[in-house]
Amino acid sequence: MTQHVFDKAIALEPSGIRAGHFTGTTSPDYWNMVGPFGGTTAAVLLQAVMRHPDLLGTPIALTVNYASAIVAGAFDVQATPVRTNRSTQHWTLQITQLDVAGMPQVTTTATVVTAHRRETWSQNDVPMPAAPSPGDVPALSVGPKGVAWIDQYEMRMIHGSVPAVWDGTGDHSETRLWLRDAVPRALDFPALASMSDMFFPRIWLRRGRVVPAGTVSITTYFHADAAQLAEMGTGYLMGRASGLQFRHGFFDQAAQLWSETGALLATSNQIVYFKE
Amino acid sequence: MTQHVFDKAIALEPSGIRAGHFTGTTSPDYWNMVGPFGGTTAAVLLQAVMRHPDLLGTPIALTVNYASAIVAGAFDVQATPVRTNRSTQHWTLQITQLDVAGMPQVTTTATVVTAHRRETWSQNDVPMPAAPSPGDVPALSVGPKGVAWIDQYEMRMIHGSVPAVWDGTGDHSETRLWLRDAVPRALDFPALASMSDMFFPRIWLRRGRVVPAGTVSITTYFHADAAQLAEMGTGYLMGRASGLQFRHGFFDQAAQLWSETGALLATSNQIVYFKE
Numbered sequence: 365m366t367q368h369v370f371d372k373a374i375a376l377e378p379s380g381i382r383a384g385h386f387t388g389t390t391s392p393d394y395w396n397m398v399g400p401f402g403g404t405t406a407a408v409l410l411q412a413v414m415r416h417p418d419l420l421g422t423p424i425a426l427t428v429n430y431a432s433a434i435v436a437g438a439f440d441v442q443a444t445p446v447r448t449n450r451s452t453q454h455w456t457l458q459i460t461q462l463d464v465a466g467m468p469q470v471t472t473t474a475t476v477v478t479a480h481r482r483e484t485w486s487q488n489d490v491p492m493p494a495a496p497s498p499g500d501v502p503a504l505s506v507g508p509k510g511v512a513w514i515d516q517y518e519m520r521m522i523h524g525s526v527p528a529v530w531d532g533t534g535d536h537s538e539t540r541l542w543l544r545d546a547v548p549r550a551l552d553f554p555a556l557a558s559m560s561d562m563f564f565p566r567i568w569l570r571r572g573r574v575v576p577a578g579t580v581s582i583t584t585y586f587h588a589d590a591a592q593l594a595e596m597g598t599g600y601l602m603g604r605a606s607g608l609q610f611r612h613g614f615f616d617q618a619a620q621l622w623s624e625t626g627a628l629l630a631t632s633n634q635i636v637y638f639k640e
Numbered sequence: 641m642t643q644h645v646f647d648k649a650i651a652l653e654p655s656g657i658r659a660g661h662f663t664g665t666t667s668p669d670y671w672n673m674v675g676p677f678g679g680t681t682a683a684v685l686l687q688a689v690m691r692h693p694d695l696l697g698t699p700i701a702l703t704v705n706y707a708s709a710i711v712a713g714a715f716d717v718q719a720t721p722v723r724t725n726r727s728t729q730h731w732t733l734q735i736t737q738l739d740v741a742g743m744p745q746v747t748t749t750a751t752v753v754t755a756h757r758r759e760t761w762s763q764n765d766v767p768m769p770a771a772p773s774p775g776d777v778p779a780l781s782v783g784p785k786g787v788a789w790i791d792q793y794e795m796r797m798i799h800g801s802v803p804a805v806w807d808g809t810g811d812h813s814e815t816r817l818w819l820r821d822a823v824p825r826a827l828d829f830p831a832l833a834s835m836s837d838m839f840f841p842r843i844w845l846r847r848g849r850v851v852p853a854g855t856v857s858i859t860t861y862f863h864a865d866a867a868q869l870a871e872m873g874t875g876y877l878m879g880r881a882s883g884l885q886f887r888h889g890f891f892d893q894a895a896q897l898w899s900e901t902g903a904l905l906a907t908s909n910q911i912v913y914f915k916e
């Protein structure tokens with residue numbers, strides 16, 4: 365069996381230098397305009413936690429801060445469990461790359477909370493929006509040139525697709541879509557972390573205009589355990605994202621990801637830089 | 641002029657040991673059930689960034705992870721600018737307290753992004769809900785015994801107040817209220833960080849039942865600059881919060897804070913532990 369392209373992209377090698385220290389390499393398959401797709405970077409960080417020998421439980425919360433662009437090539441990840449309680453564990457993480465002088469520079473910081481999950485009362489107060497079934501929604505054709513990562517996903521736009529014409533007449537910022545890996549892959553936490561960042565910049569939709577934009581910080585909350593994710597298999601997820609406040613060069617986006625049967629698997633928020 | 645109780649609570653002393661290292665003391669005035677009010681802790685962390693000599697710009701994003709309860713008494717804060725770009729700056733922070741053996745233990749981790757703000761296109765896509773004016777909404781009387789922090793705020797509940805009877809008949813988790821400091825204080829970033837965490841646990845409202853609950857991680861995005869905050873003065877803010885998914889001992893909450901005139905000043909999300 366050949367390795368899935370996503371598993372290749374988030375592959376980490378323990379360095380042996382100290383616990384939680386790994387090396388990896390950026391993936392051309394998930395390249396974005398000026399660096400790796402931020403979703404892949406989030407997945408790499410979560411993967412470092414999940415491969416740590418001292419891991420307790422499964423991911424509950426992930427915050428990733430994109431401090432600077434990661435350049436193509438090798439990087440280091442350090443995942444440190446700074447506090448382990450009876451049922452929760454708190455992690456701090458950094459990705460570093462060597463600069464031209466051979467000095468490690470921080471490109472990305474992150475925090476993760478993991479926890480033992482247990483059965484409790486449960487309630488979903490954000491039901492999945494009604495939608496035609498995935499087979500009845502056309503798949504988006506290939507993405508813009510030089511943006512490789514988009515081709516790794518199958519996106520079927522239900523509402524708020526990328527504008528066909530950039531005429532400056534946008535009037536909302538909500539996208540709803542069916543999505544899954546282009547090459548089928550069973551859902552897991554790194555995949556969910558990555559998919560939480562897969563919406564094109566809300567400001568493009570809101571303004572009907574392309575302006576430079578990039579995620580500065582993303583926070584994702586996970587509402588499923590490993591067994592639930594495994595049940596999803598290679599099925600579709602429904603994703604929804606919308607912008608909230610655009611001002612002073614930044615806007616925030618709220619997003620949700622449901623299973624095809626309507627289970628809310630993750631909620632995610634991010635703040636995004638934009639120009640003009 | 642006497643010092644405001646909130647300024648006393650978030651007061652930090654540079655230790656002189658290294659840049660960004662401060663000492664502080666927990667405030668009995670903002671005590672919660674088993675530790676300081678989480679909003680005050682968030683404000684202390686933000687304050688450490690704002691008092692750092694190398695600060696660039698003003699806060700954009702703040703994530704605080706409550707790794708363990710802070711005990712009454714002294715604590716240390718370390719704020720480190722790990723990456724300074726042309727217009728953004730990335731921070732990592734920790735609060736530590738000495739354990740019985742005199743060893744520093746991490747109680748809280750955080751990341752902050754600060755940035756130079758500049759005029760751009762702007763748009764608020766989450767308008768403030770309609771509401772009677774603050775004077776027409778009765779103020780909440782004193783909070784539960786032993787929970788000091790609630791008395792530091794004036795809360796005028798518009799919708800979804802703390803249930804008067806815990807009869808297990810809750811059917812939603814949305815609260816809307818007017819709020820401000822009980823003793824007037826001009827709005828600033830630490831105050832906004834604190835107020836983002838001031839909603840009682842959504843699960844109490846959703847279930848009409850008190851269960852143990854506590855914030856695990858909170859992320860707040862700031863949409864105002866210092867000048868805008870100063871304009872707010874000591875006016876009311878409208879706060880709204882609702883729960884999203886409750887499952888496996890955790891739920892997430894989305895919150896917004898508007899100025900009295902409807903400017904969206906901050907959006908905030910948190911994930912909260914609950915028992916049963």
